[in-house]
Structure formats: structure tokens, C-alpha cells
Amino acid sequence: METRSQVLWNPLLSDEHQDALKPEAHAVSYPTGTKLMKADEHSDYVIYLRSGLVMSCRWEQQPDGQERRTIFGLHGPGTLIGELAPLTGEPRSADLVSLRPVEVLHIPGDVFLRFLLSNPRVHLEVTRRLAKRVRELGEVQEESFLxxxxxxxxxxxxxxxxxxxxxxxxxxxxxxxxxxxxxxxxxxxxxxxxxxxxxxxxxxxxxxxxxxxxxxxxxxxxxxxxxxxxxxx
The missing domain is CATH 1.10.10.10 (Winged helix-like DNA-binding domain superfamily/Winged helix DNA-binding domain)
Structure with missing residues (x-):
């Protein structure tokens, strides 16, 4: 019988953290193919993925006039997504699309920032994951030479x-x-x-x-x- 690898299951927010956020955050379910965020939109909410799979991607114009999708990342359960927007105030850099049915927690930007200030361990882990994502984006550029x-x-x-x-x-x-x-x-x-x-x-x-x-x-x-x-x- 197939079981999820325990090594891979490393949720960022505990059940207690999610319960603490729920008075101001909202749990929502979406079917496969839903666009949860749009590139270039101005919004500051953050998404915590409780179940399912989503990808961050962007459609880019090619020299031949065709559009091609570039996938920047895949996000499984236990992942926080879109956390740069409330930190920088800049528009979204990519679309976020569900590849499977998902259940997410929508967290308003101001609620998310207050939560980080009151939970230094989570704040540190968010910083680490952001640094990892920046490194991976750099590798996407390098890969044209591989x-x-x-x-x-x-x-x-x-x-x-x-x-x-x-x-x-x-x-x-x-x-x-x-x-x-x-x-x-x-x-x-x-x-x-x-x-x-x-x-x-x-x-x-x-x-x-x-x-x-x-x-x-x-x-x-x-x-x-x-x-x-x-x-x-």
C-alpha cells in the first residue's frame, strides 16, 4: 500500500497555528485548474496550502510569436505561497494554478505580518524558504546552459x-x-x-x-x- 513519505511531509504551520489564524483567515476548497493568483495583480493575501498541489507559472512571448508556459515552482501541502506581496507591496510575479483539488487557508496580508512578528520560529522558517525559492529561480536562468x-x-x-x-x-x-x-x-x-x-x-x-x-x-x-x-x- 502506498503511503506519503514522512520525510517529505513537513508542514510550515501546525494545527495550533492554523487555529489561531482562523478567526481572520478563511478555509476554501478549489477544483483542479483554478487560478488562485494572477501574475501582475495587486493583492496582499497569502495562501497556506493544506492539501493538494499547485504550480507557480507564467506565460512568456517567444521570438516566433508563440506563448510558452514556464513553471517556476511546485507547491505541496504545508506550503505558504504569495508571502512576498505583503512584505514588498509589489504585484504578483506569477500565476498560481491548482494541479489537483486543493484546500487552502486565505490569510489577509496584515494578519500574516502580525502572525510572523508574534511567531519568530515560523518567521525564520519563512525566511529560509524564501531564500531557497530565490536560489531556485536563479537556477532556472542557469539551466539554459545545462x-x-x-x-x-x-x-x-x-x-x-x-x-x-x-x-x-x-x-x-x-x-x-x-x-x-x-x-x-x-x-x-x-x-x-x-x-x-x-x-x-x-x-x-x-x-x-x-x-x-x-x-x-x-x-x-x-x-x-x-x-x-x-x-x-
Missing amino acids: SSERRLARALLRIVESGIGVEGEQGLVIAGFTQNDLADLARLSRESVSAVMQQFKARSYIATGRARFTICDTAAIEALAMRRDRSLI
């Missing part, structure tokens, strides 16, 4: 870190994430993703199935992505 294998390996690791997988007999099972999504996350063509996935499958790094794939050898994927050298980047 091989297709390394770019896809890094994309797979982002999926692992999002906490959306469940442990199966062969490894970490990822459902509901298409090769198009992988291509947008790795900034590769779908054809390139398909070719590299076949290579990874031949090396037993991954296994594929109907509407899902399994990461069988996370250590090999991590080594390929050179994650051990990440502190030097």
Missing part, C-alpha cells in the same frame, strides 16, 4: 521536494504530472523530455505507467543534477 539530462534531473528533484509523491514498491510515485508539465518545468521541448525519460528508464532511474511515473533511484537523479555541489553555486 544538458537536457541535467535539466530534467533538476526538474524531477523539484517534484520530489514538493512532497507530492507517495512511496510505492519501486520508489516515489508521481501521479497527475504530464510530460508537458515536465517539459515546462525543465524548460525543454516535449520531444527532448520524452527522449531523456527513455534514457532514464533504460538506466532504471525511473519507471513509467499509465498517467504516472515512479522515481526509482533518487540518488542517481540527484547525482546527475549535481545537487551535492549546490552549496557552491
